[in-house]
Amino acid sequence: MRMHCAPLHSFSGAIVGVQGILEDFTANKKAQDQLKTYYHVIEHSPVAVLISDNKGQIEYINPKYVELTGYTPDDVIGNNVSMLYARDQASAEYYQELLHEVQTGNVWRREAFNVRKNGEGYWENISVSPVLDENGQIYHFVVLKEDITKRREESEKAKYLAYHDSLTGLSNRSLFYDRLMIAVANATRYQSQMAVMFLDLDGFKEINDTYGHDTGDDVLKAVAEQLKTVMRKGDTVARMGGDEFTLIVPEFEDIRDVELVAEKILKSLRQPLTEKALLITPSIGIAFYPQHGINHESLLSHADKAMYQAKKQGKNNYQIYEPDQETTNPDRHQYNT
Structure with missing residues (x-):
């Protein structure tokens, strides 16, 4: 519980007692502990995570996202996610398709070729999920990315050797x-x-x-x-x-x-x-x-x-x-x- 105490004064200013407020904040404490746990899990996740608001403004990226893409929090937080897909017309069309799907409340998944900040290409498994509030309205988007370049290369090699x-x-x-x-x-x-x-x-x-x-x-x-x-x-x-x-x-x-x-x-x-x-x-x-x-x-x-x-x-x-x-x-x- 949380307790707040203060002296109780008489009209003459003398302390004549103590008044206090006791608050049971067990539920809040559990919620805070859960949030800390979730934050710790996301921070150490082997999957790259990006969180944006319902307008696409980036609010958070985890360390794995920085490692995968080369973009730092200073590069992206506060910017719209479209900045990551505006390098050429094909990427812009790709982003529009993604946006249309998630804005209707659907999860969007795909294997796609992307480019890191330094220009290096890689293959990723990407999913974008809308997060709904208690009224069923979208208020956040969660983007998960996984580098599958090695797996794709091994698959292509196996396919090549088959023929x-x-x-x-x-x-x-x-x-x-x-x-x-x-x-x-x-x-x-x-x-x-x-x-x-x-x-x-x-x-x-x-x-x-x-x-x-x-x-x-x-x-x-x-x-x-x-x-x-x-x-x-x-x-x-x-x-x-x-x-x-x-x-x-x-x-x-x-x-x-x-x-x-x-x-x-x-x-x-x-x-x-x-x-x-x-x-x-x-x-x-x-x-x-x-x-x-x-x-x-x-x-x-x-x-x-x-x-x-x-x-x-x-x-x-x-x-x-x-x-x-x-x-x-x-x-x-x-x-x-």
């Missing part, structure tokens, strides 16, 4: 099949031509056996870079595994255009590709849609057979699939989608 070869960075078999089916579907729809190329490195096993797998990996990465240099932006270059690569040429005017691509590949690999000045040659098989197949399975199979025919012709050359040359290597595996 790309970890050694060369090229499309892997899964992505190749997806793009091949799309290319076939587009060629069918627009009655156009497309080509599939199957490339195998000649004598790659001997390089691995002689110089080791690290050198073999260097050769594969160098070949991948050469293929990316030769192919057009809209083409697909993939590593199927080992020393086997596949390529998709989705559009061309004349078959000769694809042959020129094969010749460029042969020429680009006629140079030392690693520090050991190793030379590598490819054998390339080519199959065309619709001449050699109308689905992705037959096109890839026929390009594979044409590649083996290039091996039979002395390697370091390309061959276009010919139905009357159905000789295949019984040791070569079949590719299934």
Whole structure:
């Protein structure tokens, strides 16, 4: 309880007694203790917290908010939250969407890209909640932010590795099949031509056996870079595994255009590709849609057979699939989608 005491005086001014007021403020004391606890929790929260009034004027930010954004209390308190979203038109539109949602009493949540005070970009998980008084009117907004940059980067990396070869960075078999089916579907729809190329490195096993797998990996990465240099932006270059690569040429005017691509590949690999000045040659098989197949399975199979025919012709050359040359290597595996 709280007690206030004062002397009681007579008319002559003498103290004749004491008068006092006793007040039970248990509820107020509990509320104060709760407020101290809540303040302590927010101050040490691992989540960035910003509190504004119902007009968006910033009243409080916790230390984690300063750490996350770089903005100090002196930078933001007393200013409108719009200052944090007015760096460009896109951010301004983003803020208007947020404002409309919370002013109707809804909680707004999103993963978004933001920029710290120093200009560094980061990904955040953000939620903005309206706080209602006893009459159901909004009188504050609470903003919670969490840095999810690392999680986003790990997610993007996992997504990338699911569709790309970890050694060369090229499309892997899964992505190749997806793009091949799309290319076939587009060629069918627009009655156009497309080509599939199957490339195998000649004598790659001997390089691995002689110089080791690290050198073999260097050769594969160098070949991948050469293929990316030769192919057009809209083409697909993939590593199927080992020393086997596949390529998709989705559009061309004349078959000769694809042959020129094969010749460029042969020429680009006629140079030392690693520090050991190793030379590598490819054998390339080519199959065309619709001449050699109308689905992705037959096109890839026929390009594979044409590649083996290039091996039979002395390697370091390309061959276009010919139905009357159905000789295949019984040791070569079949590719299934």
